[in-house]
Amino acid sequence: MGLYDIPAMVDYVLKQTSVKKLIYIGFSQGGGTFFIMNSEKPEYAEKIGLFIGLSPSTRNLYSKSLVFRGLLAFQTFRAELETVGIWEIGRRGSPAIGALNVLCQNKLVAAILCEAITIALDAPHLESITPEIERRIWKYFPAGTSVTNFEKFGQALESEKFLKMDHGPEKNQELYGSTKPPEYNFEASTVPTVIFHGLSDHIVDTKDVEWFLPKLPNVLDYIQVEDPLWNHLDMTYSRFWNETIFRPMKKYMAQYDSI
Template identity: 40%
Template sequence: MAFQRSVSVNILTIAGCVTIAYYIRTWFPAGQIEKSILEYPKESLVNFTQYAIKYRYIAEEHTIVTDDGYILSVFRIQNKKCEGRTHQPPVMLMHGLTQSSDTFLDAGPNAGLAYLLADACYDIWVGNQRGNYYARRHVILDPDKDPTFWNFSFDEMGYYDVPAMIDYVLDHTGYKKLNYIGYSQGDAVFIIMCSERPDYCSKVHGHISLSPASRLMNTKSLYMRSVCITVSKLETLLAGFGINEVFSIGAFMQILIEIICKCETITEPIAGTLISGVLDAYHTGSITSETLHRMSSHFPSGTSLHNLAHYGQTMQNDRFQKFDYGETRNLIKYGSKEPPTYNISLVTPPTVLLYSRNDNLVDKEDLDWFIDKLPNLLEIEEIADPMFNHLDIVYSQYGKELVFPFVCRNLQRFSVPKNESRWV
């Protein structure tokens, strides 16, 4: 019964989105939306480095290749005024599900976490996980022709992507360790890396966890539950129809969000509700229309059907575990009938954790389950605003007052005096 209700909600949501898109196109003459009412701000047409340079930051794009052949872009951002005064060691920022490195710039220079940290004179490296538009390449596989490209979930992101990025940053900067800030899925993949490849976990000096998405059994978002659980039930069928990539740039959901967000008269009442209230919990006015404009051209930014199916599994059991292929395939792949669980006790770097009470994606009960298993947790902080939700952590106009102080204070804790050379 619960699953049937979930599927019904999913169908109704899709039907509602189609209706909204139809009426927007009906109200405004064809071709006039993009030219006038939905005129694109310049920021929506540029990439990470162009975003940053526009506001007079130093930005670089770097390309890395994972051990299994995925090609990922990693961006570096620094404030020109901090030349020669940058804190040690470098800092890696990692985005959440269907997001990209741009997530940390979308709130603008007064609230975007990458900007704020660069202003505080940190050497910031912002990663991308396989499947988004900055990480949609492979040395052999063509994502448009080879379904095998999309045969990944957050399992592979944690095992391959994060270690490859850590190696690159350390090799490029000459440091032995870095500080890691993970948001949502960006923190889940860090946990997976520590569980599966603890030698890489030892390359992290300090770990800042922002609303970590590990076990999600109690996720309250009806939309996310319905989509992910439906996909987990129907993955084989959908893949048989050639659906392997989901929520990509140019796909229905991204175009719908872009259309709505570019229409000034309905941006906050409709787009704010669609992005915040449907995906998460309501927090009116927290995400500004300017931020919605910026993010709409690249959010959602893409992932694999298989990844959503894995999230669907996570929402249906009380473990944080590898993908469940069924008893027969599990025996072949893992040597056991059940998929192995991730060993959170191996997350050994000093850890601090920030969460919001009004989070409909990472529920407090699941968070407490995760916290109980962390071996080196130094600090937990709940965001003071009781209405602050999951998406607010990266998109809210109040991030400078409610998120940045916690992050900056703890980066200072994990930083090393300059006279200690590059040993950290």
């Protein structure tokens, strides 16, 4: 994603709009893959006027999420899953996910089962995500991802650094020239940067954010949401998003829009 997909999207937008630079807003993995792009293709920093990171996910050493910590298992079972032809988890349109999407449209089920899953994934903030928004989330979530991506997150839960994929000593030697995966280079992200984060984020913990922040060379602002219950999913789904996130974000977007 960081090496191919995001650079392709950046180039496409620049070509279609004829602007010199764009503003990149990345939530969670969308923030982490932005750092990967800059590390692997540092020339792309010249194409971005401003980076806004909403709880960017890099290493996840201190994650408190029970569901997210379950991804550790994919380090053990990925090969077995792929052997039997399972390459993707949570695919939209699959019978199990389709049934969950339908069940969570029921108000009672959404209020009990689906909200319980959301809380296990992140942290409780009951007044922030309304029942209507909860049902809307579960109409489209989850959308699926590869078992490789799950394994990479599993590795990030145990690593003290933001590392490339660990394929094992032999494959690492072939790909990286060393038996261990190298670190991504945060210093290559020279783009003016604004980071938003919530103190009750159980997926991307404050300790992990404050670990990578000093490594970034051009941080304009680090905004910790005042609400102590603000969690990971609030960054995109909260009914208070406009006032809490968009207003300060808009200030920086206006400042860097003409660059």
